[in-house]
Structure formats: C-alpha cells, structure tokens
Amino acid sequence: MNFRIEHTDSQTKARAGEITTAHGKIPTPVFMPVGTRGTVKAVYQHQLKEDIRAKIILGNTYHLYLKPGIDVIEKARGLHKFIGWDLPILTDSGGFQIFSLADERRKSQPGAKPMRKITEEGVKFSSDIDGSVHFFSPESAIDIQRTIGADIIMAFDECTPYPCEYEYAKKSMEMTHRWLARCKKRFDETQGKYGYDQSLFPIVQGSVYKDLRIQSAEFIASQNCEGNAIGGLSVGEIQDDMFAMTEVVCGILPHEKPRYLMGVGKPEQLLECIALGIDMFDCVMPTRNARNGMLFTRNGTITIRNAKYMNDFSPIDPEGTSYIDNQYSKAYLRHLNFADEMLASMIASVHNLAFFASLMREAREKIIDGTFREWKERMVKQVSQRL
Amino acid sequence: MNFRIEHTDSQTKARAGEITTAHGKIPTPVFMPVGTRGTVKAVYQHQLKEDIRAKIILGNTYHLYLKPGIDVIEKARGLHKFIGWDLPILTDSGGFQIFSLADERRKSQPGAKPMRKITEEGVKFSSDIDGSVHFFSPESAIDIQRTIGADIIMAFDECTPYPCEYEYAKKSMEMTHRWLARCKKRFDETQGKYGYDQSLFPIVQGSVYKDLRIQSAEFIASQNCEGNAIGGLSVGEIQDDMFAMTEVVCGILPHEKPRYLMGVGKPEQLLECIALGIDMFDCVMPTRNARNGMLFTRNGTITIRNAKYMNDFSPIDPEGTSYIDNQYSKAYLRHLNFADEMLASMIASVHNLAFFASLMREAREKIIDGTFREWKERMVKQVSQRL
Numbered sequence: 120m121n122f123r124i125e126h127t128d129s130q131t132k133a134r135a136g137e138i139t140t141a142h143g144k145i146p147t148p149v150f151m152p153v154g155t156r157g158t159v160k161a162v163y164q165h166q167l168k169e170d171i172r173a174k175i176i177l178g179n180t181y182h183l184y185l186k187p188g189i190d191v192i193e194k195a196r197g198l199h200k201f202i203g204w205d206l207p208i209l210t211d212s213g214g215f216q217i218f219s220l221a222d223e224r225r226k227s228q229p230g231a232k233p234m235r236k237i238t239e240e241g242v243k244f245s246s247d248i249d250g251s252v253h254f255f256s257p258e259s260a261i262d263i264q265r266t267i268g269a270d271i272i273m274a275f276d277e278c279t280p281y282p283c284e285y286e287y288a289k290k291s292m293e294m295t296h297r298w299l300a301r302c303k304k305r306f307d308e309t310q311g312k313y314g315y316d317q318s319l320f321p322i323v324q325g326s327v328y329k330d331l332r333i334q335s336a337e338f339i340a341s342q343n344c345e346g347n348a349i350g351g352l353s354v355g356e357i358q359d360d361m362f363a364m365t366e367v368v369c370g371i372l373p374h375e376k377p378r379y380l381m382g383v384g385k386p387e388q389l390l391e392c393i394a395l396g397i398d399m400f401d402c403v404m405p406t407r408n409a410r411n412g413m414l415f416t417r418n419g420t421i422t423i424r425n426a427k428y429m430n431d432f433s434p435i436d437p438e439g440t441s442y443i444d445n446q447y448s449k450a451y452l453r454h455l456n457f458a459d460e461m462l463a464s465m466i467a468s469v470h471n472l473a474f475f476a477s478l479m480r481e482a483r484e485k486i487i488d489g490t491f492r493e494w495k496e497r498m499v500k501q502v503s504q505r506l
Numbered sequence: 507m508n509f510r511i512e513h514t515d516s517q518t519k520a521r522a523g524e525i526t527t528a529h530g531k532i533p534t535p536v537f538m539p540v541g542t543r544g545t546v547k548a549v550y551q552h553q554l555k556e557d558i559r560a561k562i563i564l565g566n567t568y569h570l571y572l573k574p575g576i577d578v579i580e581k582a583r584g585l586h587k588f589i590g591w592d593l594p595i596l597t598d599s600g601g602f603q604i605f606s607l608a609d610e611r612r613k614s615q616p617g618a619k620p621m622r623k624i625t626e627e628g629v630k631f632s633s634d635i636d637g638s639v640h641f642f643s644p645e646s647a648i649d650i651q652r653t654i655g656a657d658i659i660m661a662f663d664e665c666t667p668y669p670c671e672y673e674y675a676k677k678s679m680e681m682t683h684r685w686l687a688r689c690k691k692r693f694d695e696t697q698g699k700y701g702y703d704q705s706l707f708p709i710v711q712g713s714v715y716k717d718l719r720i721q722s723a724e725f726i727a728s729q730n731c732e733g734n735a736i737g738g739l740s741v742g743e744i745q746d747d748m749f750a751m752t753e754v755v756c757g758i759l760p761h762e763k764p765r766y767l768m769g770v771g772k773p774e775q776l777l778e779c780i781a782l783g784i785d786m787f788d789c790v791m792p793t794r795n796a797r798n799g800m801l802f803t804r805n806g807t808i809t810i811r812n813a814k815y816m817n818d819f820s821p822i823d824p825e826g827t828s829y830i831d832n833q834y835s836k837a838y839l840r841h842l843n844f845a846d847e848m849l850a851s852m853i854a855s856v857h858n859l860a861f862f863a864s865l866m867r868e869a870r871e872k873i874i875d876g877t878f879r880e881w882k883e884r885m886v887k888q889v890s891q892r893l
Contacts, residue, residue: 156841157841157842158842158845158849160847161848161849163852186844186845187816187844187845191816191837194817194819195817195835195838201835201837201838201841202838203834203835430578432588442552446551446552446590448582448590450574451588451589451590453574454588455543455544455545457574458543458544461547461848461851461852462545462549465848
C-alpha cells in the first residue's frame, strides 16, 4: 500500500491524497459505503462502481464470519471474488459489532441474554443470529481477515460504549494496545500465506478523555503501521467531543499516513473532520437513512414522507450526480416509501451514496485549488439544513 | 390500437403478432411484468426496458386507487409520467383484487372481517390497508382507468373463486356480461375526455364449466372490442381445466384480435397456451418466486437455498440473457437470500423477468420460422425440470 499526499490545505489540516492498493487507487478524502454482509444494502455492485463511483467499500468481519461463514469465502478465494467487486475493500475486525450488537439485543429483546465475556485472551460472544457461542482473539481476527482478503484490515480492539467511566476506558485502551501487539505479530507471521496483499490499520481508543486519546494516539503512531484509525467516536450524541478528540488525535498521528475516522457520519461532520485532517470515513447513515426515506442533498436533507412532497413531481435531486436523481420524482419516491416497496430503498440508497461520494470528490477539488475552507464553511451550513 | 398477425403456426394455433399502441409496439406473444403499485417489485424501470426488454407492464387499479390515490396520479398526468415509464401499460379493473384480497385476508387474519358486498350496481368493499369502505362499479372502474391512462384497460368483472358452484358461476358470468355493457357505454362516453389513447378489453368468465365458457366467449366475441381477455383461470390447482377452457375459448374469440390469458403462469404453461392461441400473459410468479429464491431457467428451476449451491461459484445462469446472469454466482445469491438482503430479490427478479421475456421472444422466432411445435415440446420438458 502506498499513500501519496497531493496537496495540504494551508488554512485547515485538510489533505488531498491517493492510496494505492492491489485493487486500485483510492483518491482521498474518501467515503466508504458499508457492505455489512457482502452487499451494500439495496445497491448493485455495478451501481457502486459506475453511478456512485465508490472507490472502496467496507465489509464486516463479524457478520461475514457468521454468515455465509469463512469457509465459503475461503472457497470463493476471497471476498472480492465472492461478491463480484474488484476495487479495494476494507474489513473491520469484528470488535465493534461484538460489543454493539450485544447491547442492541439487550435493549430490543428484554428477555435475551446475549453473552459477551472479555478477557485478556479475547472475547467470547453469542451470535446475534442463533445464540451460538464464538471466540474472537487478536490472532483469530487477523486470521479471519487474512482469509477474507480485504486490502485494508483492522486491528482487533475493544470499542468502549458511551458513556464510559475513565478507569474502564483507560484499562480497555491499554488492553487494546496489548492486543495490537498480538495483531501485528500474527499479521507479520501470516504475510504472504493467504496470497493477498493487505495492510493493517491499528485503532486509537480512549473514549472522550483527552489524556487517554493523546496516550493512545502516541502509542498507535509509534507502531509505524501503513495507516491509522480512530475508533469509539461514532456515537450520535457526542458531536463536540468527537470533533475535539479527532483534532487532538490528528495532531499526533503521522502526517504521511492515511487517517480513518470510523463510523462517522453526517455530511457536515465529514466536512469538519476533513478540515481536521481525516482522509477516510465509513458510516451506515446514507443507506440506513435512505431506507427510512431521508435524502441527503447539497441543499439539506429531505424527509420524503413529508406531506408537501405528495404532489411534487420534480426530480428527487436535480443537482444530484447519479443517474437516478433525474429519473424519479419526489412524489413517486414518497409513494414507494409509503407502499413499503423495495424500489424506494434502492433509489434512495443510490442517491445518498452518490451524494456522499460527490461531496468527497468536491472537497478534494477544493483542497487542491486552495478554496476548501471557504467552501467547507458554506457547505456545512447548506447540507445541515432541513428541506 | 392495432393488431397485426405476422405469422400463424400451421401445426398449432400459435401466432406471432404485433400490437401497436400510443406508447409503442408490443411483439406477441408477450409476457407483461406485474407492477402492482406502480413498481415492478425490486426492479428499476431502466432494467425493465434495457435489460429485461419488457415491452409492456401491468398496473393494478385496486392498489393504485388506494395508494397513492387517483388524485395523485391525475395530478402527475397519468401513470406513465408518475412512474417514469414511456412504453405501454395495461391496467386491470380492480375486480380480481377486490375478490381475492378479501379472501386472503379472511384466511390470514382469522379475526378480520373484510367487507365485500356484490350487487347489480357494483361492489362495496373494505380496503386491505385500513379497512375504509369503497365502492367500485363498472362506471367508476372505467373512470379510474381513464384517469390512470394505461394503453389497455380492462372491463370490470366478477372473478369467481375456485371451486365455484355451477349456478353461482352462471349468474356471475351473466352479471359480468351486463357490467360489460355498462363499461363499454362509459368507455365510449369518455372517449377523448382524459387525453389518453386507450383500448378496452372485455373478460371471458364461466369458471371451469365448458358450456358457460362457450356462452361467455361467444358473447364477448360479439362485442367487437379491440382485444379480448380470459379471466378466472389463474388458480394453480386447475392446470388441466385451465388448458381445456383456454382451448375452448380461443376457438371462439376472434382470430384477428389479441387474446390475453390473465394471471397465468409457469413457463411451461405459457408455452402450452401460446400453442392454443394466446398472445398476452401476466403473472406475479417470476417476481414473487424470485423473492423466495426460485430462479426459472431454460433448463429448469433452481431453488437457491438448496445446500448444493453453498459453494457453487458458477454464474446464476450462464445461458441467461440479462446483464445480471453472469455478474453474480449461485453461492453469493444463496448467501444474500439467507441473509434476507434486498439484493437477493433484486437479482432474482431481474433474472426471472428477463428469462420470461426471452422465452417469449424465442417462441415468437420459432413461430415465424415454422419450428414452434417441436421446440415447444422440448422446452416444456426442459423448463419444468427441477435442478
């Protein structure tokens, strides 16, 4: 993997760069659509490539491990071949899902007793599908991601919940650092064994505590990996903390390596975090909100169920960059959404992902031509409006 | 509307023809994908046109009347503009849904008391969405279909259930004939009023009773409409009766007008009915079965959930005509289906509709080159196999 910085903005910390992987080049800043179970929900692969112009997508190790199972992906000779996607893929380590899904299940199914037992060795957890018990360790998370064969793979970390006591956050961060050493060891030992050219990114943790974030960022920076990630900041309620922690951590993580802010976020948050020095993003928001009838546009968000769109036969987004934006009207999309028709999710998902991708392309252009800050200030106001 | 018969098969009653409507030409025999609520489920309009090569689609008056409501479609200036489809559309009259959905609801919701009261004047019924009470008459069914603006619209009939007592079937058929007179009157009175160029097809009824079918077909034939339909034979269990009644009716309906067999059917049934003289078909089977993981191919049906496809990385249908057929593997589609991902329905629906369309195109070629019967015998065996 190679990362080349094309231009660094003089007024902010924003950078325009390019990551080169075995499956192609990724211009940064980049937004990575989330393909949880080997599919970006409701979107064809050819739409991702040709219409949305996604340059990299994400897969979830936890979900793929449980379904279809790693043996199937191994027999398919990797996730790229299995899902029919020949551009770069990034897989997370499974940690985030192990921690978040157990909590979600506890909330949504009061009787459920999802198991999750964290030890120094690793995490024993019950499947959210059938309750069967599994064990992930730093070593197995690397082995599984080696088998999946993504271009960028993530270290196995504990993603602490929010809010989180200082003492717990500190202990957890320290264990995540020890786990990183084991991940790196296993990663180095398995170099070339699976036939894929892969890079390992470690993850900065430390909850919302500045001193912990500094400590974690310094440790992660010292590991000299090919790129670095920031975890634990994808919680909706902590936008100010998220910005503050991202700024602190970006100041420490090496300039010459890509920086990936995990699980963030809204269009205006992406723009602010680009200004802080982030290069890579992922989030389920464009696809999840699409399924709920929310469209992101450069002029603000549209809630398609709103009565005012009942007889609005104008295109869903005349300024949009995707094929779909001028093919379908707001009134038709509203009808499809109310009728619970798949086409509603299909149209809105392509639209939202195309918008996120085009916003990243435009940010990149503005960084290169030196007008990023002014543009960003204007766009943050625009995109956060409610239409 | 114009119907030109290009070639009549010498060994069967099959015909290759072409219907010309205000929205374009329809080569026959033709299969019409069902777009119940203004969308063929899980399929983009551009896929219908470019990949599936559908030449006409169906809309359901009952469903569109309830949602989004006729006022919205009127404001959109017709269904074509509302859904973004500029090729021909056919709408049914709503009768079939009024009768079948009430029965379905009674079965699936034991406590439900769906209302459906049939009188000479029309049918009072409760909505399957919210239980609200509505009234359809031959006149209102025409008015609604005039507003929707489809190229071919259907007379309002009573679609008798199966099984059905002879006496009930006879009385019902006679009322359907009286309703046809009212439909025709309203249709003639409203000619040009809505700005659409439309044709009205009447429907032969008479359940599985040969004498009633003869009586109904003779009456319908005498009405000199632009095309004729056969209703009440779309029940899965009555294949032999369906063939027998279709043969009897096709022998009476005029040769020079298109014949439409409503709601049928499996690929092998389409082929047999083409041999009996049918030109037009519609059925939810290709899309509904797609959502359940069944693929129709020229070599038989595939149940994608079958364990033998777990590690089958071959294309879903190497002989298929759609773009999708060689993009995705059986193992991947199986995974998507088990994971309940929309992409499973999207892929399988496009595949099945493309197969149905290509089967009709091939039948047409075989009729024209004089090899239809032999080909049909072979294909009926092939397509009805289970792979």
